[in-house]
Amino acid sequence: MESMEIDRGKAPSTEEEKKEGKAIVLVLVGLPGSGKSTFCDEVVKVYRRRPWVRVCQDTINKGKAGTKIQCLSAATNALKEGKNVIIDRCNINREQRADFLKLGSAQTEIHAVVLNLPTKLCISRSVERTEHEGNLYGVKAAAVVNQMLPKKELPKLSEGFNRITFCENETDVKEAIYLYASLGPLDSLPSGRFGHNKTDTTIQLGIMKFLKKKASDIIVEKVEEFVSRIGRARLILVDLSRESKILSLVKAKAAHRNIGRNKFFTFVGDITQLHSQGGLYCNVIANAANWRLKPGGGGVNAAIFKAAGPELEMATNESADCLRPGKSVVVPLPSSSSLFAKEGVTHVIHVLGPNMNPQRPDCLKDDYVQGSKILREAYSSLFEGFVSILESQGIVTPAKDDQKAKREGAHVSDSNKKQKGSEQSLKHGVKHWATWFQALYNVAMDPAKDENIVLEKTDDVVVINDAFPKAQKHFLVIARLDGLDSLADVCKEHVTLLKTMHDVGLKWVEKSLDENKSLTFRLGYHSVPSMKQLHLHVISQDFDSNHLKHKKHWNSFNTRFFLDSVNVIKELEDTGSVTLITDDFRSMELRCNRCRSAHPNLPRLKSHVRSCKAPFPADLLQNGRLFTSEGNA
DNA sequence: GTTCTAGAAC
DNA sequence: GTTCTAGAAC
16 A cells, blocks of 8 residues: 555646746755765765755864854855755754754745665764764764764654655665756756655554554445445455455455355456456446545556546546545546446546545544544445446435435545446446447346347356357357356356356257368357356357457467366366466467467468368367367367 | 557568 | 558447
């Protein structure tokens, strides 16, 4: 959950950018031995792009140590001459820095660079150095550093700094040197905090750790509360990382509470590619938004806005300007959005959790009670939004008790993503891809409607000819079980169904072989199908069809992306789930399914396949994956 | 999923 | 010049 400070490092606003030509007083903050003098040397001596004056307390008194007053006066004079100033002294606490902040004005910005390197390193450096302007070296240095430590207080923007850069290691220091050294006379730097603040980060992680544990409780609690109100729709908790603590906590707790996998489950993957990469069909996704409802930041919010394109931004603007912590807003996604077109997402619900980030207004600091309360409200609001979508589409009927959580609080984005997938939430003539991907499902749910294309119908399956057959014979055996979108949904309890599908498929193989003994069949599933509802491909291996036009057509039936029905059933029996192959085979080579020779393009491959008489490869023949008139090959 | 098409590859 | 593909649009 690293996206706490999602606005950190963002581009300055246009007003900020106009602060051209302002002088800078750069207050260095660091222990003896942290590298302040080196920093000054690098910035002052090497580049000279912007005129800098180093004000060093150790040498200000005719080469000897002076006073803070002398430093202030030297700095004031330098500013009068149009120079920029680096204050080279420890400036270890607020009190020591305060007077230098008074140098700030409309023409002068006060910056801090914190050389927050490990204390051990500072001590060993200052002890080991043999000369120092302030004569601070040897054992004395160690004592001084140790004396200083308890007084150490990291600078805050609230002290009056326009910008603070934290450096935790040598790399950070080098970057900061480069930043200031390459600054031209008219350049300016964005305001705010930059780099890590180790101390605060530690506290932050503590809060996050607590919140994750707490959040998982709240998520499960809210899922349990809402699961009865979402009809045949489902809730899915998605996180990018397999190591996600919150995901595993929620998973365990949901299982413990007996929340069915058909209603709620967790999923590791990219929420912006649930369909194309994950094989899931989710019409509604939740976005951990920022309070301005703007794209950008770091984590999920940026990713979702990027994937959805400007359409989401525009649609969001029409719905709301900003969001209070604990609140959400439902935004219908225009069909022109690529997230809609590619992934079938029809709605994004922006939701804002509690803000535990001290850098932001409304921060709850360590008020876990209030934080938990707002997190609860956020999930309530999110799920209410989801239910309202389902209601508007007639998937569920409005409930009598309209319980709504409405309270105020603070904000921040929480990088785990709550995301909901619902079946058939496709409404008002939503066309194109969305109708395509729904078509098989519609046949499965209501075969009577498509009587003319249904070859066979049982309680479990429907058989049709593929609308765009990729071979002489190409059937689809579609499961009729609602909610079984694809192999990704299949688990042990579906073994019987898959066997039934296989047997029905074989029946149509036999029927076809009666008509044409020369055919060879293969039965299998696409790892990530483009159409919803689990369907078994029963396809003859000639691939003689005008509909086979693209590389992906060929490769979807002739690479490991195509999972043989027999193997799927075996793996399901052995392990309880099916391993899906999400290879991107658009650029994969094209190989003959018989002799395995490679071909440069599809037309050449097709022409080769038409005449290739080589026997099928051994692995296909040996494992009972091919079916011919001779029986199981 | 298909269709259309610009431009890359030949 | 034609063929082929990838990607956008539907």
